[in-house]
Amino acid sequence: MSDLSIVVTHAGAREERTVTTGTRAWELYADDADVIAARVNGVLCDLAHELRDGDEVEGVAIDSKHGRDILRHSTAHVMAQAVQQLWPDARLGIGPPIENGFYYDFDVETPFHPDDLDKIETAMRKIIKEGQRFSRRPVADAEALAELKDEPYKLELIGLKGSGHGEDAAEGANVEVGGSADGELTIYDNLRRDGNLAWKDLCRGPHLPTTKRIPAFKLMRTAAAYWRGDEKNKQLQRIYGTAWESKDALAAYLAQIAEAEKRDHRKLGRELDLYSFPEELGPGLVVFHPKGGVIRRVMEDYVRRRHIEEGFSYVSTPHISKDGLFHTSGHLPYYADTMYPPMELEGARYQLKAMSCPMHNLIYQSRGRSYRELPLRLFEFGGVYRYEKSGVVGGLTRVRGLTQDDSHSYVTPEQAADEIKHLLNFCLGLFRDFGLEDFYLELSTRGDTPKDKFQGSEEDWATAEAILQQAADESGLELVPDPGGAVFYGPKISIQAKDAIGRTWQLSTVQYDFGQPAGFGLEYVAADGSHQQPVMIHSAKFGSIERFIGVLVEHYAGAFPPWLSPVQVQGIPIAERHVAYLEDVAKQMSERGLRVEIDDSDDRMQKKIRNAQLQKVPFMVIAGDQDMEARAVSFRYRDGRQDNGVPVSEAVERVAAAVASREQV
Numbered sequence: 001m002s003d004l005s006i007v008v009t010h011a012g013a014r015e016e017r018t019v020t021t022g023t024r025a026w027e028l029y030a031d032d033a034d035v036i037a038a039r040v041n042g043v044l045c046d047l048a049h050e051l052r053d054g055d056e057v058e059g060v061a062i063d064s065k066h067g068r069d070i071l072r073h074s075t076a077h078v079m080a081q082a083v084q085q086l087w088p089d090a091r092l093g094i095g096p097p098i099e100n101g102f103y104y105d106f107d108v109e110t111p112f113h114p115d116d117l118d119k120i121e122t123a124m125r126k127i128i129k130e131g132q133r134f135s136r137r138p139v140a141d142a143e144a145l146a147e148l149k150d151e152p153y154k155l156e157l158i159g160l161k162g163s164g165h166g167e168d169a170a171e172g173a174n175v176e177v178g179g180s181a182d183g184e185l186t187i188y189d190n191l192r193r194d195g196n197l198a199w200k201d202l203c204r205g206p207h208l209p210t211t212k213r214i215p216a217f218k219l220m221r222t223a224a225a226y227w228r229g230d231e232k233n234k235q236l237q238r239i240y241g242t243a244w245e246s247k248d249a250l251a252a253y254l255a256q257i258a259e260a261e262k263r264d265h266r267k268l269g270r271e272l273d274l275y276s277f278p279e280e281l282g283p284g285l286v287v288f289h290p291k292g293g294v295i296r297r298v299m300e301d302y303v304r305r306r307h308i309e310e311g312f313s314y315v316s317t318p319h320i321s322k323d324g325l326f327h328t329s330g331h332l333p334y335y336a337d338t339m340y341p342p343m344e345l346e347g348a349r350y351q352l353k354a355m356s357c358p359m360h361n362l363i364y365q366s367r368g369r370s371y372r373e374l375p376l377r378l379f380e381f382g383g384v385y386r387y388e389k390s391g392v393v394g395g396l397t398r399v400r401g402l403t404q405d406d407s408h409s410y411v412t413p414e415q416a417a418d419e420i421k422h423l424l425n426f427c428l429g430l431f432r433d434f435g436l437e438d439f440y441l442e443l444s445t446r447g448d449t450p451k452d453k454f455q456g457s458e459e460d461w462a463t464a465e466a467i468l469q470q471a472a473d474e475s476g477l478e479l480v481p482d483p484g485g486a487v488f489y490g491p492k493i494s495i496q497a498k499d500a501i502g503r504t505w506q507l508s509t510v511q512y513d514f515g516q517p518a519g520f521g522l523e524y525v526a527a528d529g530s531h532q533q534p535v536m537i538h539s540a541k542f543g544s545i546e547r548f549i550g551v552l553v554e555h556y557a558g559a560f561p562p563w564l565s566p567v568q569v570q571g572i573p574i575a576e577r578h579v580a581y582l583e584d585v586a587k588q589m590s591e592r593g594l595r596v597e598i599d600d601s602d603d604r605m606q607k608k609i610r611n612a613q614l615q616k617v618p619f620m621v622i623a624g625d626q627d628m629e630a631r632a633v634s635f636r637y638r639d640g641r642q643d644n645g646v647p648v649s650e651a652v653e654r655v656a657a658a659v660a661s662r663e664q665v
């Protein structure tokens, strides 16, 4: 037997190895139970993949991103096998991994009942116990068509693949037919220990070596879904599930979901009377009620002040513009899909603004600029409108009308690196003030996306990507590459923040733009008198005010720190005769800029306390006869602690201090 030279990589280290012909990837990882697949020359493969001379091999751990995808997709196979055991007439749609889980679509006579999930889970456990092997088998198209003659949806996918539309067949369909460079189809057989075929599915793979390698899973819910996402097609029944590398990881995920449901900002928005989404307005459009309005105003005041402190000038621009402006900026045609359709007026076409940058460019251009003015920083709360599909709008996190804290720094090319560092630090400082502490960065570059999707020269991109990379490295934060994620006009850094229950939200973006300054012909007069083109750096701190408020509501579970709380102090008179006294206390607090409400309803004191707790008010001041005599109040905290006989002046100071420090209480 001849030998093969291969390279085994692990955590960036490379090790040259000699193995015998016929060696399969799993043999390299026989004593590493966490490795469930291999990346061979950059391509994800089953562990049963046979190695060739010169291969570069890396193990894929079950708890890595790709490892989890493979685990979840393999679990989808097990679920489909179980469903076809229980409902032999069920026909298969597609079954891709998704964020935190997987689904599989089925064509069944009657929709699944929630109780069916238990039955399916029981059947899945049996399949997992059997330790069925996932065995890859390449097939010619004709063979696949014959073998899958009873699976009309798979046949359709094979047909689409033949026409070169495999990738477009359906979201997630390339799990079945896409990907393979030579267009080869593969069927995965699930083989029992005795070698008998238990089940099979058309699939590109890879999968776990055996069903036994599924440590923990749970089926979550069912939903209806049109075949290939098209409402003209038949409605299939989708089952969602999740799978994890350990029972603990599954338990942690389920706990996080339960906690997230309790914190759902749509639910809390109703309960706390913050905002609503009237149907009369249309999908994705929100109105803020007085209490939500307080949060918004406090946030905006703070953000406006911080921008001015960081060298920005506050400007204002309209909500609509003639469409030519968006052609000059390059947003049309690149961005047309996400803009509202144009309206005609006096022979011109107008568009709703989807971003403020083009209008800021007009402010820059309104007169000649000298290098002495740079960096020139413009900032506004821009009301912008973006067309999101009605299926994806939901709550404050995906809206069609939003307020962007959109700011632009115009700098000389030499100033760009410092400005980006300045903006990153600015953003991080803002988030810390809003109680977010845990961040990482994502650097979006062009990757392998076709170059015609982007403006600018090779050199522009190389410079910009290097500057962002350096700024990100210097931040000391974890940096995750996002090749292919760049916007058409330049690369960007995004700040991702973790909330109180460990979920990640993308907040700020800092984008380097050479396209718009060129498109608008922006210039400044340099020190040597020559005319030069500035670099434009876009930075949205919160992305949108609406979305950020949604994130904050969930992060704090509605219990805002005092500085953001719509009502900071609830006054609770024990009896009617204490109302006037509390009104005087409230007046003293209001004079200090604090927000106080008095509950003068007929409810008993305990009920009033309970109501204030439900409204998550940070402080209560309770007054009865003794308090009135002593010019004092009973001072009650959110957690139920209560100090009796606190002099009024001290109560005012306690609240004022908590507000000023922006602390959580």
Ligand SMILES: [Zn+2]
Residues within 6 Å of the ligand: 073, 074, 077, 175, 188, 202, 203, 204, 205, 206, 207
């Ligand atoms: Zn598969």
Ligand SMILES: [Zn+2]
Residues within 6 Å of the ligand: 355, 356, 357, 406, 407, 408, 538, 539
């Ligand atoms: Zn912009």
